[in-house]
Structure formats: structure tokens, C-alpha cells
Amino acid sequence: MEYRSTRGGQHVDLATAVMQGLAPDGGLFVPDSLPRMSAATFDDCHSLAEIGTRLLEPFFADSELASKLSAICEDAFNFPIPVVGVPSDEGELAVLELFHGPTAAFKDVGARFLAATMSRILETEDPDPRGPLTIVVATSGDTGGAVAAAFHQRPGFRVVVLFPDGQVSPRQQHQLTCWGGNVISLAVRGAFDNCQALAKEALQNPALNARHRLSSANSINIGRLMPQCVYYAAASLDIWRRTGRRANFIVPTGNLGNGFAAIWTRAFGLPIGDIVLSTNVNRSIADYLVSGDWRPRASVATLASAMDVGDPSNMERLKALHPEFSELGAAIQAYPVDDDEIRYQIAKDFKERGQIWCPHTATGFWAYDHLPPARRASGTWIVAATAHPAKFDTIVEPVIGQAIPVPPALARILDLPAQFAHIDPRLEALSEYLSV
Numbered sequence: 001m002e003y004r005s006t007r008g009g010q011h012v013d014l015a016t017a018v019m020q021g022l023a024p025d026g027g028l029f030v031p032d033s034l035p036r037m038s039a040a041t042f043d044d045c046h047s048l049a050e051i052g053t054r055l056l057e058p059f060f061a062d063s064e065l066a067s068k069l070s071a072i073c074e075d076a077f078n079f080p081i082p083v084v085g086v087p088s089d090e091g092e093l094a095v096l097e098l099f100h101g102p103t104a105a106f107k108d109v110g111a112r113f114l115a116a117t118m119s120r121i122l123e124t125e126d127p128d129p130r131g132p133l134t135i136v137v138a139t140s141g142d143t144g145g146a147v148a149a150a151f152h153q154r155p156g157f158r159v160v161v162l163f164p165d166g167q168v169s170p171r172q173q174h175q176l177t178c179w180g181g182n183v184i185s186l187a188v189r190g191a192f193d194n195c196q197a198l199a200k201e202a203l204q205n206p207a208l209n210a211r212h213r214l215s216s217a218n219s220i221n222i223g224r225l226m227p228q229c230v231y232y233a234a235a236s237l238d239i240w241r242r243t244g245r246r247a248n249f250i251v252p253t254g255n256l257g258n259g260f261a262a263i264w265t266r267a268f269g270l271p272i273g274d275i276v277l278s279t280n281v282n283r284s285i286a287d288y289l290v291s292g293d294w295r296p297r298a299s300v301a302t303l304a305s306a307m308d309v310g311d312p313s314n315m316e317r318l319k320a321l322h323p324e325f326s327e328l329g330a331a332i333q334a335y336p337v338d339d340d341e342i343r344y345q346i347a348k349d350f351k352e353r354g355q356i357w358c359p360h361t362a363t364g365f366w367a368y369d370h371l372p373p374a375r376r377a378s379g380t381w382i383v384a385a386t387a388h389p390a391k392f393d394t395i396v397e398p399v400i401g402q403a404i405p406v407p408p409a410l411a412r413i414l415d416l417p418a419q420f421a422h423i424d425p426r427l428e429a430l431s432e433y434l435s436v
């Protein structure tokens, strides 16, 4: 399989697309053609790693990495992603628990697969005289922790995490700063935008790149997108094998990486019915689906902060998949949910369904409860739970009036000592830490 930017240009192979992340013309890498499969393609596949290997085989075809795909999947899918039933008065309802990884959010899946893939790419290369491959990651909360956890203690790598000082939740900050070893955590005196600008400046600076081999682990990297298709495939096969019905999905959405993975998986031919996106009040996608007029805007801060995206990057991939607006509008719907509605849904589902959601997941259940009743009753709906509520304890606990039990993997991390330094958002300050 060859890859090309959504904006055209030259073909590259899989390893190049993964190592570059963003295409040189600013577009996003997509495969030349989409694989076609059916449920029967997976008849002998049961574990996530087996389903992942079969699903991603066409993406790895003709690459030096093809023979390593199964090992990459074993390495990346080392925690469960179960479909768990949720009480509902109408149709069949379930939650896809994406939060059993080391940092308790779905970003662990993409980050682990990317790290596993990049490790195998490094194995095929001569050692770089500049030393380890340094992943520079700017984060507003969840991404940095997942990337640090995924690359921690991997030979040949180093991670530099840049986060906005004082602007992430206490538990998120701990997940960004507890690693040590090959992870350097820096609290940048500024906002997320300053962190992102600093990371970009470093990645593009010739002098710095002459001294250090730098790379990124952005969520738009195809190496993070592909593995997210695996859990939609596995969940839909689970429902198909048990009921003979197509599963419908509701996906809490910000930058549209997770939602696009669901749309892609359906396009490959897996038994998926409807796909509904839930967002917070950053409503660029919802408005576009109504008006056909794409108007990205500045992001607004909400309780579901990991979805505070006004200009979702993966829209570019979605438009490449469905160039006709009429086709795109028929393929998905989006429901925007405001902060009061998020709090209301968390309280309601705690009381009525006996479930505790994180603020992002709550938007998904709000959307489910606001679907036309006939649609709810028509089949199986699965809401993607994108993070564990214990990660957002300061928001959720006051709403439900009790403490949230912390899952063991998260508890282990919270016990580790934190270590980080403060820097100004200047390249000289960052480059000092790169040279230690």
C-alpha cells in the first residue's frame, strides 16, 4: 500500500508516512485505496491482536514492516477493550470501554501502536549519530501522558512533553510528569498554543535538527489512526456474531480522530450501521453537517476539555473520503452538548443507569438519549467511553456527590513521584533540556 497527502503530491511508503506524521504540503496521509473486507474475513480472528493483524494487513502490504505487523499488534493491544451492556428502556445499549490502558483514555491505543511501529522502523535503520529519536509532544492534557507512557523505556527513543503550566488537571499533570528515565517533562509558562508553537518551531529548526533527531507523535499520524479502527472492528464483530445485526456507534469527538476511525472501519465493509458524533459546544462539525459550509473557529473551553477543538484536523480526511457533501451528510450526524447538559447527563446516568461517565463520554450518552425513539429502538447502539471518570475526578465527583474508585493502572501512576522543570516558551530554553 502506498500513501499520499490529502492534498495530492508524491506517494510515500508506510514507514515514511508514520515517521513524517504530517505530509510536507500540510495535508494528512491517506492510503491510495481502501481495503474491502466483510465480517467473514475475520472468521478465525478473536483477540484484538488477531483482528488488528487481519484488518491492517492491507495497510502494511509491500512494506518492510509487513512481517512485523502481528508482533506490533501483540505489543500495542495488551489491555482489554470490552463492550459492556448498559441498561436502557428501548433498544440494546452498550459502552465500548476504551479506558483500560496505562493512562486511562483511548489515546493509549494509538500511542502504543505508534510506539510499537516506530520501534520496528528504527530496527531496520543504522544507528543515528545524533542519538535517540526524540519525540516532541505538546499537550493540553491527555495526549502527552499517553505518548510518554507508550515510549517510556523503549530503547532508541526519548520523549519531551510540553504542557501549559497550571492549565491541566492535577491527575493529568501527574500523568505527564511521573515517568523519568527517557521522558523529559516541561511545564511551559504559557498556554497550550505556546506549547504547540514551541514544538513546531523545534521540529522545523535546522540547527536543532542537526544536533538531535526530532519527530512528533501527533494525533493526525496515520500510525495512531489505524489502530483505532481495530476496536470498532472488534466491537462490531462481537455484536454481529451474537445477534446478526450491525452495531451503531456514538463517538465523543474533538479532533475527529476517533470518529473518523469508526467511519473508516464501516467504509472497509465491517458490519457497522449508523455513526453519530457527539461534541461539546465547539460545534464546527455539527454546523457544517447542517449548512454544508465549513467554518472552523477558535476553540471554546468546556468541561470535556479533550474535545475543545474548533478546527478538527481530520475533517480533511473525512472530506477526502466523501467529496460530495450530500454523501457526507447522509453518512454521519453530530449532536453538540453544552456544559450544563454534560453535568445533567453525568448526574442522570449515575442515578438511573448506575454508571459514572467522564465528561467526554457523557456527551455520547446525551446524544443517545436525544436520538428519535424509533432510532434508539431499532438496533444495538454502542457509545465509545473515551476516558475513565477517575481522570476527571474534580469535575465528576461534585456532580455525583461521591468519590470515584481509581482503577489499578491509574493508581500505580498516581503513586509515582512527579519530576518536571519550568521553562519559558522559547526555543533556547527547550534546547538546553534537549542537550542534557
Ligand SMILES: *Cc1c(COP(=O)(O)O)cnc(C)c1O
Pocket (backbone or CB within 6 Å): 105, 106, 107, 142, 143, 219, 252, 253, 254, 255, 256, 257, 258, 259, 306, 307, 360, 361, 386, 387
Ligand atoms: C482526545 C479525546 C477525545 C477526542 O478525540 P478525537 O479523536 O480528538 O476526536 C475525547 N475524549 C477524550 C477523553 C480524549 O482524550
